[in-house]
Amino acid sequence: MAQDAAGPDPGRIRDREGFARELTMLRERAGLTVRQVAMRAGTPGAHSTIGDWFAGRGLPSLALRELFERVLTVCGAAEVAAWVDAWQRVRRGRSRRRAGVEPYRGLAGFEAEHAAWFFGRDALTERLLRAVTELDGTEADGTEPGGTELGGDQPDGGGLLLVIGASGAGKSSLLRAGLVAALRERGRAVTVCTPASRPVIAARPGEVLIVDQFEEIFTASRELASREPASREPEQAAFVDALVRAAAGGAVVVIGLRADFYGHLLRFPALAAAAQHGQVPVGPMTRDELRDAIVEPARKAGLAVEDALVELLLREAGRAHDAGVLPLLSHALYATWLNDQGHGLTVAGYQEAGGIEGAVAASATEIYEELSPERRELARRLFLHLVHVSADAADTRRRVSSADLPSPGPAMTEVLHRFADQRLLTLDQDTVEITHEALLSAWPLLADWLAADRAALLLGRRFAADAQAWRHERSDPDALYRGARLLAAQEWAQRHPSDVTPTMADFLRASGRQVRRRTRRLYQTIAALVALVVVAAVAAVTASQAQRTAVRQRDQALSRRLAGDAIALRGTNPALSAQLGLAAYRLADTPEARGSVLSASAVPYATRLTAHRAPAYATAFTPGGRILATAGLDRTVRLWNVSDPHRPAPLAVVDASDGVMSAAFRPDGRILATSGADHTVRLWDVADARRPRPLAVLRGHTDAVRTVAFDPRGRLLATASYDRTAGLWDVSDPGRAVRIATLTGYSEGLTSAVFSPDHDVLVTTSADAAVRVWDVGDPRHPRALPSLKGHTDRVLCAAFTSDGRLLATGGFDNTIRLWDLRHPDRPRPVGVLTGHQNGIVSLAFAPGGRTLASGSYDRTARVWDVTDPAFPSEPLVLSGHADVVYSVAFSPDGRSLATAGKDTTVRVWDLRTSVLSGHSSPVQSLAASPDGRLLVAGGYRTARVWDVVAPGGPVPLSTLTGHTDNITAAAFHPGGRLLATGGQDRTVRLWDLSDPRRPRSLAVQAHHEANVTSVAFGPGGDLLAGASADGTIDLWRVADPRRPAHLTTLGGGNGSVDAIAFVRSSRDGLLLAGAGADGVIRLWQVADTPDRSDPRDPPDRSDPRDPAVLRGQTGAVTRLAVSPDGRTLAGAGLDGSVRLWDLTNGPRDARVVATLTGHADAVTGAAFSPDGHTLATGSLDGSIRLWVVDNPRDVRVVATLTGHDGRVQTLTYIPGGRAVATGGEDTTVRLWDVDAGHAARRICALAHPPVTPAEWAAYLPSDLPFRPPC
Structure with a gap:
């Protein structure tokens, strides 16, 4: 028209x-x-x-x-x-390039020639320069101390320096535009390289060698030799050795490393030492540094920057959930500069570019959408080819030869240059790579591509690498595929024909030919073997033994590698992680595999639902808990049978007209309300969950409806919309629902609405930072009550406890606020929860109101104990979602938590976990009752008493209060009713736990002049010992625990006594061992027989039996443990080792029979199993190790357990021997099932869905047939 x-x-x-x-x-x-x-x-x-x-x-x-x-x-x-x-x-x-200087680099990093435009890192550059000069003994101006110019072949110094930071923190720019430029300005010789460039390391004395992107050693080499991970280790080791030699020869070697590869680096002892002694962390910029990075380049280029834009950028950069926000900020500034129409850098231009979070995505999406359909497919395949998809680390970009690109030709060249023009790709003479890894998370379309076919990508990447290795090894027939691997590769090739390179095709044909040849030879050989069977019998035995040895060695290597894959997948794909760990254990019982299986019991487990094809926004359980509804922007609502929450079964899919943002069941579970982007609310009859049918569409809102909520009677429905109104609807007759009231007065869109359990109060939240409270006792005439003030940014969500006493609200100020709403006209703030690193978007209380769940833009869900709202405990952190957690919902029994995220997944978490959370500080002491029922965990000022055998999982019973500082020691009396604790307040306290729900304080002893470090009861129960940092051990008789009688003070060492333990000896009576800072273990005889509890008062210091001294530890002793038979004493050290002392011939003839090494930091916990066969140790390196110690000549580690987020502070065995308890600086206690058979059965009961043939082929070699572990 x-x-x-x-x-x-x-x-x-x-x-x-x-x-x-x-x-x-x-x-x-x-x-x-x-x-x-x-x-x-x-x-x-x-x-x-x-x-x-x-x-x-x-x-x-x-x-x-x-x-x-x-x-x-x-x-x-x-x-x-x-x-x-x-x-x-x-x-x-719009011009893709403007004339003149370019003040911002976009996603491209700064090189040395861009130093004049590199702002905001002056202080860190100076610190790094100082660290380099301190290593080689020169001054900052390049001269030796005293003024001599640095030169000649033999300067003093040299060494390794580690520069570590998150992806996007600016490490490469700091090294190149900061350090390199500063060193060259001072006349220093500097070489810059990356591992992927295959450099020849030949640094001369006095030279500075900078190895940027050191993580490439773990990704590039993995692709070149992915068939057997062990085959890449020599290459890695040779490169590291060359760096170490260069540093030893007088060069300064500076290594830049992504923080998430830090654990990989620690595999190399020389680099681990450098990490401890020579490390410069690259953290986030300060506000002033960010301001310089924003304003100074524009000022240098003669451009104006709106003050409002600067403040907006500072606010949004500070709010971004990713630590590596700098490349996103840089690209947003670059795109804003491109949009400048002569007015300088403005808020309007910035918003047009898409902002920090959206500029990269907007640039990439704009180019993609301008391409023809054929070229879009080329772009998809190109970007997937440029990403290294890893099973044991984060995805990374990969540099690819131009000759190896899929579908080379003019069309691909056009696609390459379109993205390179916007600096999203970097083209060198013969290579292509994604300019910055920020694109991998910032461009949703690329993230979707990666997520959609991850298993196939892993399989294809390994297929390509194996084919290349086969070609490189001159067509070695032993490198060809067979069995399950060949079938998987053939299937992959059929589904991805355009991605099959000529080398891959040759490899596949050769594999097929070899399988056919081997089959023919097999039949020919059978006939010949029949005639030779007698002659070959003897030789066969020998060959069989050799073959078994080779197979065993291969299985052990594969088991270790597979266990590593399992641990890496634990957060993102728990089901596959658990099954791969179990497959590794079934293959070979290596410490890594057993550790993977046992570790699965001490981390929260989630069952993933992956049916949604766009961000999942909503989760809701029916009141009976049997059905779960999930909804998302893929315009679907899905109903699941979660009677078995570990094996959800799909019931029905309901198609909506637009993205669905909220879902809620009526209290009787028969009606489901959904709302979304089409401005409507829809009511569905779900009485038959397999056949939902539409009942009504509620219209009237003029923007997306963010939330729907039923009142407790099911007669009212509240809606909250971005149109700045809330609606109240009479849904007594769902087919004839009618709007009866509209709540107005908001200056921004509404984000949530929630009814109080008594149905008389409605709370709404909105983007104007207000929390409004309404009296809806008469729903046709709502009355405003006092608003809740406290949040400083947009408020996104709210939730009531089931009794209505407590309201929680959360928002973009990164806080959750708790309110007492028992009197809605007089609301009262009662607590604030902090810890999320970005806005809180969803909240839900568990039945009972003591537990609160939150979902956040920081990609985590957290579970909080709010029993005391004024003093909330540290939360259990649930990690695994790859993006925003939009929804959290508890099952009615409180045992499961459903979460939905922007990563399109829904996760159903089993909260009957062996992770005991809710402590308010790092856990520093543990004690288990003799019957194995109670566990006491001590932290700052308080200790929690847990029932760890409750049918529904561990439950907290009570909290001990009275100490005024950290509780560093705890021990149960052999009778199980009396507990002793010691702390940094210099006191030892006794508690009556006859009724663990109502503990009573009995006595306080304050004899020590410094921190109490350890407490222990004698085996008869009448003696109590307490050790202190003042270098003494006090002994009390506690026959009457209300009035402990002080008996004596033992001493004689130099420095703190950090560990004590009683030893029952048939020949020497009852001994007390003590050790600490001076590295000496002393044993005093405190009773003539092991069963006597009467100590000599005081011990005769001239008596040769008092004390015996054991020397042989290297450094301070941190913990002591005694075997149940009293014959072995374990001394754990600050150096990470544990020594086993044989006390069979008495303490004066004790000798070290074994030294246990392997921990990378101080050992902080040691305990023998009740049968004495196993020793458990915990360390500041974050790991727990299980050692078989029943034969001192063959002490070996049988499992390494991981799961704590940080250091392990304390450890104890639970009597009965099936579990070890550990406490960590992450404020959690974890119960580790140390029975591998029991742990395996638990994995098979929980893990869903089962491992697929494609997943099996992606992680295991081709000659292992598909054999699911469960």
């Missing part, structure tokens, strides 16, 4: 000015103001953004396309598609 020549015509639009002119003409013809347009478009808060479009100050960004189309509709545009074409035409017409 032709338009009036005098009217607005999108066909006339050629540039931004024309766009603004025609759009304004359209608005004026409709007779609307800008504010009216915004109001009618359903986004009144966006009137300034929309105003910029009419004024020519900005164009709609890709993210605002939907809003732009609504604006066109409101203004009466006859042909919306023609206007959209015009808008895209103008966007394409």
Whole structure:
């Protein structure tokens, strides 16, 4: 239809000015103001953004396309598609490059030649320069101390320096534009390389060698030799050895490393030492440093920057959930600069670019959408080819030879240059790579591509690497595929024919030919072997033994590697992780495999639902808990049978007209309400969950409806919308629902609404930071009550406890606030929960109201104990989602938590976990009752008493209060009713735990002059010993625990006594061992027989039996443990070792019979199993090790357990021997099932879905047939 020549015509639009002119003409013809347009478009808060479009100050960004189309509709545009074409035409017409200097680098890093434009890192550059000069003994100006110029072949010094930081923290730019430029300015010789460039390490004395992106040693080499991980280790070791030699020869070697590869680096002892002694962390920029990075390049280029833009950037950079925000900020500034129309850098230009979170995605998406369908497919395959998808680390970019790109030719060249023009790709003479890894997480489309076919990508990547290795090894037939691996590769090739390179095709054909040849030879050989069977019998025995040895060695190596894969997958794919760990254990009982199986019992487990194809926004359980509803932006609502929460079964899929953002069941579970982006609320009859049927569509809102909530009686429905209103609907008759009230007065869109359990109060939250409370006792005439003030940014969610006494609210100020709403007209703040690193978007209370779950933009869900809202405990952190956690919902029994995320997954977490959370500080002491029922965990000022054998999982019974500082020691009396604790407040306290729910304080002893470090009861129960940092051990008789009798003070060492233990000896009576800072173990005889509890008072210091001294530990002793038979004493050290002393011939003839090494830091816990066969040790390195110690000549580690987030502070065996308890600086206690058979059965009961043949082929070699472990 032709338009009036005098009217607005999108066909006339050629540039931004024309766009603004025609759009304004359209608005004026409709007779609307800008504010009216915004109001009618359903986004009144966006009137300034929309105003910029009419004024020519900005164009709609890709993210605002939907809003732009609504604006066109409101203004009466006859042909919306023609206007959209015009808008895209103008966007394409913008210059991709501007003339003159470029003040910002975008995703590209800074090189040394860009030093003049590198701002914000002056202090860190100076610190790094100082660290380099301190290593080689030169001054900062390049001279030796005393003024001699650095030169010659034999300068003093040299060494290794580690620069570590998160991806995107700016390490490469710091090293190149900061350190390299500063060193060259001072005349120093500097070489920069990366591992992937295969450099020859030949640094001379006095030279500085910078190895950037050191993580490539773990990714590039993995691709070159992925068939057997052991085969890449020599290559890695040789490279590291070359660096170490260069450092030893006088060069300074500076290594830049991504923080998430830190654990890989620690495998190399020389680098581990450098990490401890020569490390410069690259943390986030301060606010002033960010300001410099934003403003100074523009100022140098002669550009103005709006003050409002600077403040907006500082606020958004500080709020970003990723520690590596710098490349996103840099690209946003670069894109804003490209948008400059002569006005400088403005908020409008920044918003048009898409902002920090959206600029990278907007640039990539814009280019992608401009491509033809054929070239879009090329782009998808290109980017997947440029990402290293890893099973044991984060995904990383990979540098690829141009000759190895899929579908080379003019079309691919065009795609490459389109993305390179926006600095999203970097093209060298013969290689291609993604410019920065920030793109991997910032571009949702790429993340979706990676997530959609991860197993196939892993399989394809290994297939390509194996084919290349086969070619490199000159077609070695032993490298060819067979069995399950060959079948998986053939299937992959059929599904991805365009990704099969000629080398891969040759490899596949050769594998097939070899299998056919071997089959023919097998039949031919059988006949010959029949004739030779007698002659071959003897030789066969020998060969069989050799073969078994080779197979065993191969299985052990594969078991270790597979266990590593399992641990790496634990957060993202718990089911596959657990099954791979079990497969590793079934293959060979290596310490790594057994550790993987046992570790699965001490980390929260989640069952993943992966049916949604877009961000999952909502989760809701029916009141009976049998059905779970999930919903998302893929326009579906899905119903699941979760009677067995570990094996959810799909029941039905309901198609919605648009993305679904909220779901809620009526209290009787028969009606489901959903809401979403189409401005409507829909009611569904789900009485038959297999056949949901629509009942009604509720219309009236003019923007997306973010939340729906039923009142407790099921008669009212509340809706909260981005249109700045909340609605109350009478749904007594769901088929004839009617809106009976509208709540207004908000200046921004609403984000949630929740009813109180008594149905008389409604709480709403909104983006204006307000929490409003309404009296809806008369729902047709709601009455406003006092608002809740305290949040300093947008409030996104709210939840009531089941008794209505407590309300929780959360928002973008990263806090959860707790309110006492027993008297809604007099609300009272009672607590604040902090810990999330970004906005809180969802909240839910468990039945009972003591536990609160939260979901956040920081990609975690957290479970909080709010029994005492004023003093909330540290939460259990549930990690695994790859993006925002939009929804949390408890099952009615409180045993499961469902979470939904932007990563499209829904996870059902089993909260009957062996992780005991809720402590308010690091756990520093543990004690288990003799019957194995109770566990006491001590932290700052308090100790928690847990029932660890309760049928539904461990439950807290009570909290001990009285200490005024950290509780560093705890021990149970042999009778199990009396507990002793010691702390940094210099006291020892006795507690009556006859009723563990109501513990009673009995006595306080304050004899020590420094911290109490250890307490122990004698085996008869009448003696109590307490050790102290003052170098003494006090002994008390506690026959009457209300009135302990002090007997004596033992001493004689130099420095703190950190560990004590009683030893029962048939020949020497009852001994007390003590050790500490001086590294000496002393044993005093405190009774003549092991069963006597009467100590000599005081011991005769001249008596030769008092004390015996054991020397042989290297450094301070941190813990002592005694075997149940009293014959072995374990002394754990600050050096990470444990020594076993044989006391069979008495303490004076004790000797070290074994030294246990392997921990990388101090050992902080040691305990023997009740049968004495196993010793458990915990360390500041974060690991727990289980050692078989029944034969001192063959002491070996049988399992390494991991799961704590940080250091292990304390450890104890649970009597009965099936579990070890550990306490960590992560504030949790973890119960580790040390029975591998029991742990394996638990894995098979929980893990779902089962491992698939494709997953099996991606992780195991081709000659192992598919054999699911469960």
